[in-house]
Amino acid sequence: MTELPPQYNPQDVEESRYKWWDEQGLFHADPGPKRTPYTIVIPPPNVTGILHMGHALNNTIQDILIRWRRMQGFSALWVPGTDHAGIATQNVVEKALAKEGKRRQDLGRDAFIRRVWQWKEQYGNTILYQLKRLGSSCDWRRTRFTMDEGLSEAVTAVFLELYRKGLIYRGSYIINWCPRCQTALADEEAPRQQTQGKLYHIRYPLEGEGSGAKGEGAVSPPTLRPSPAFIEVATTRPETMLGDTAIAVHPKDKRYKALIGSYAILPIVNRRLPIIADDAVDREFGTGAVKVTPAHDPVDFQLGRKHKLEFINVMTDDARMANVPEAYKGLDRYDCRSKLIVDLEQGGFLGAIDEHAHNVGHCYRCGTVVEPRLSPQWFVKMEPLARPAIKAVKDGVITFHPARWTKVYLNWMENIQDWCISRQIWWGHRLPVYYCSKCARGSGLGARGKGSQLPASSPQPPAEGIIVSKSKPTKCPTCGSTDLKQDEDVLDTWFSSWLWPFSTLGWPEKTKDLACFYPTNTLVTAQEIIFFWVARMIMAGYFCMKRPPFTAVYIHGTVRDITGKKMSKSLGNIIDPLDIIKQYGTDALRYTLVTATAIGQDVFLSEERFAAGRNFANKLWNATRFVLSTARGSGLGARGSIDQPPVPSPQPRTLSVPDRWILSRLQRTIERVNGSLEKFLFNEAATTLYDFLWHDFCDWYLEVSKIQAVAGRQSQVTSNRVLVQVLETSLRLLHPTMPFVTEELWQHLTRATGDMRPATKGAPSSIMVAPWPKADKKLVDAEAERLFEQLQGVVTAIRTTRAELNVPLESRPAVRLAASQAAVRSFFEAHRPLLQALAALGTVDVGAARESPPRAGSRRATKDSGAGKAKDAAAMVVDGVEVFMPLAGLIDAGKERSRLQQRVDELTKQLSGIEARLKDAQFTAKAPKEVVDQTKERHAQIQETLKKFSDHLALLQSM
């Protein structure tokens, strides 16, 4: 056994230890009937991902759960993998291409896709390597990618099945369109920028109010003398008025109430526009009346659907006017705007023009103002899918932690919108949809974005010429034509990740893995993707598997910097987990992340906090060094001294009070850690162990053991056994949180003491598969805890006084202790050497408490002067003068008793009062039912509390 260096250096152990775990196959889980499965699927990071603190927190939590369950004996499987992340990945590769001066169009679709795969092979596993640095114990043999063959098959299978059941349909949708790049943009690709614009007020004459307009197409050219009876609307984009098909007002708006249901006339075009009512209209803004252009505005689009309005597309791909009166045809959108302003002015339709700042989407690539645009897309009808997913959560089949997310989830699910699943990019799962050019001729289906005017909003019977098929059909089933083209679009990234919990286990094949590990147990993720991912997985789980994908969802907080901002590159406030690992070690990173976050609360991080984790690891390292050295010194090494694995309990009769105390504290720690982990209170589990190990074990027990070691052979051996047992057990408890340092120390400790053999023959001996500690109720020892606390109280009191009086260590003052309890007195007498050593004292006399403490010559009197009562106190002789000090711990025992007694008395009295009232027939007969119920409830409550207090009191009195 090599000597451990006095400082823990994580760099020396982490990478090689991880490799060893992996080589030993410790991350692998086999499906089998022998053990209960416990499964987690990773939220697949983007292949383009670079590890950030969010990942670090997310994966640390998953790893804690999986390591904990693995040690508990579950067949614990953590499925890793990555997401193809359509747009993000395509962008990365496009950027690389741009450096060569090429665009993806220059390569063509197939070559570009090949290029993306190349990129993926080369860089796509970066994030997975980084997860390994975190210590994640994923089963890497099962690593999946959302565009794997198997997963792609799953995607197609689901699409086909949804289509067969009428849950997939084609319809129109508003997308962001860049007229310059000629491409559709995702919302995140069209960031909104504060822009100074103008708000134009336009007057629409009311029909039948004596204006020139008397109905559709009745007046042409537009009248130059509008009636004073008009409705005024406001817009920032006047050119879109050419596509208006309604005017909307708020249903409760008094100004317009009378107009609802009547019509206005669209100036210039002279179209009849119904005046409709909708809550979405803001009465305060502008004039309170809104022009509705369903084909050119997202909100208007929704209104258009809801009120079944006409959708008129008035622009071409490059944002020139089309489908409009001759005078405007072909004009650029801004030229059209200028011309319209002039024409409206001339026609007397123009009201005020106000300055107006608003947020406008701009193309992330060229900065052009994007144009919302109607476009044919594919949708999933969600409502039928949502029903079982709502029920599962309402029935508690799936639970959210913290519970408050349940409401958020249900609220969204109950108002669910259909899901637009088609994306106009190249990287992704291509839609299994084919068009027959012959059948589809003239319907415009093959051509995207040429001003489609079909506002389908519900499932439609399969249109002619559309074939949904697993692979390309040889000919059109309707007309027999062989001229078939696959849809150009790919599916939304989430369309593959919503299948993740079962597609990674082999679905649609019926695999052993699927039978064993599905449904999974816990899903760990952040709040941002509850809708995108969590909700959809639940729906897919019920649709495909008829069972929930998981039973618990743990939502952790967002990692923020110290000022509360989200960490992001552009803000420059990133703390890179890999830097922290390098500087402080992985365990420090994990410990700090976990302790920094209470359940579901956001995490605020500053770099200094990681030092605490590093220090803790180092503390453990040195505690183990000490325990090893004593084990060697007492001949405990080279096995034999400890007989039965895991670690036998030392013989109770040889145990001292401190031995019993630390063992008792250990049992409580085990229970607390278990309870915390069950409730997802990872911070509590970690700090419980920190407090126990640092303060109870190192600060007190370790020091005590040094003294016990010199007291005699027997106590030395016992003490060493206890040291080994407590430390070894604690390391196991801490392993899920701090895997590396615990494994390292556990290896040294078990090898030196020879007490740990693999549970299964032939299995590698690793803390990863060592049994999870169980609390031994027999070792819970309230008496020992009480007595040792007395000792701590005395030692602390003496140390405090010494510090205040500046008594140097070398001068070892004599002390007289006065204790009122006989048990405490005999304990002190038996542990005199302990007191002497821990408080650096000379002689220690123990006597009964006196009626009143002597005052003569005292420099420091007790503040408390409850004369006549026995006082627990200590008198220390400093420079020939006796200094008296109250013993806080001892006095409190008495104080607490009387306080408790008082409470018990109070409660008893109250209880009998309530009982009397409940027995009173008049009360129960006459009082309202709720009052009686309330009284009963109160009765039960007090009874429970009383019992708690009485038990505590009885315990105190028994000592």
Add this chain to the structure above:
RNA sequence: GGGCGAUUAGCUCAGCUGGUUAGAGCGCAUGCCUCACAUGCAUGAGGUCACAGGUUCGAGUCCUGUAUCGCCCACCA
């Protein structure tokens, strides 16, 4: 506008179903290189638990309101 969260020591935060004297880490002060650890040990200072009401024998904890900060969603036509 809708929803949610927070407000506890100088700083960053714990405090689960109400019940001993409200805790930790960092920082600060004092004394210690005590043979596991100076990434350490001992001791200490520092809190009207945002504010105002209420429920209760008892409130940091539960209820109502106010103020401030923050997040998510929708969005100013």
